[in-house]
Amino acid sequence: MADVHDTETRRRNMAAIRGKDTRPELTLRKALHARGYRYRLHVSGLPGRPDLVLPRWRAVIFVNGCFWHGHTCPAFVWPRSREEFWRDKISRNMARDAFNLHRLKVTGWRVALVWECAMKGKGRVPLPEVIDSLAAWLSSEGEFLSVEGRFLERSPPSPA
Numbered sequence: 001m002a003d004v005h006d007t008e009t010r011r012r013n014m015a016a017i018r019g020k021d022t023r024p025e026l027t028l029r030k031a032l033h034a035r036g037y038r039y040r041l042h043v044s045g046l047p048g049r050p051d052l053v054l055p056r057w058r059a060v061i062f063v064n065g066c067f068w069h070g071h072t073c074p075a076f077v078w079p080r081s082r083e084e085f086w087r088d089k090i091s092r093n094m095a096r097d098a099f100n101l102h103r104l105k106v107t108g109w110r111v112a113l114v115w116e117c118a119m120k121g122k123g124r125v126p127l128p129e130v131i132d133s134l135a136a137w138l139s140s141e142g143e144f145l146s147v148e149g150r151f152l153e154r155s156p157p158s159p160a
Contacts (some may be wrong), residue, residue: 024119025051025063031131037138046109048100057138059110066116070094074151075117105143112137112145123149 020042029052032039039052039061046053050060066075070090079086104111112134118125130147137145 020051022063022065024114024116027119027127028052028061028063028114028130031127032134035131035135037135047103047107048097050104050111054138057110058108059112059138060104061112061114061134063114063119064097064116068093069097069115071115071117071148073115073117073149074123075121075149110137110143112147114147115149117149117151118147121149123151125150 029039029041032052037054038056039054041052042049043053046060048062051063052061054060064071066073067077068090070076070093101111114130114134117123118130119127125147133145133147
């Protein structure tokens, strides 16, 4: 399938995609700050440059886009054009994510992933619930938390 945009338009669109300070990340930061949590942003000395670092709890939070990190949810769809390029790129992203999570765990950091599908779209979770989940995790001894969107399972079609 051919791209619906010319090369220059596609280049501008892709350049506009942010790696940090995304809307889901800003929403999460504002809500956590309102609850009294203090954090550092995008600490370059930690593997993967976590979006939020909460040193008091020895915890980091990543706000991951479902597409760029290959999340297995309905919000993620493999592109139909340049399939090999996208499969290689997203697979490398996923491998790097796994490597960085392992490095963080080995160095004693607790990790939370908040997926984009939990923050927006049809399966989004109400923000207070997301923050409650993070707060409960921070006060626990849990090493890992993944906050994902809620999607109804599709039942198989009934026989006619």
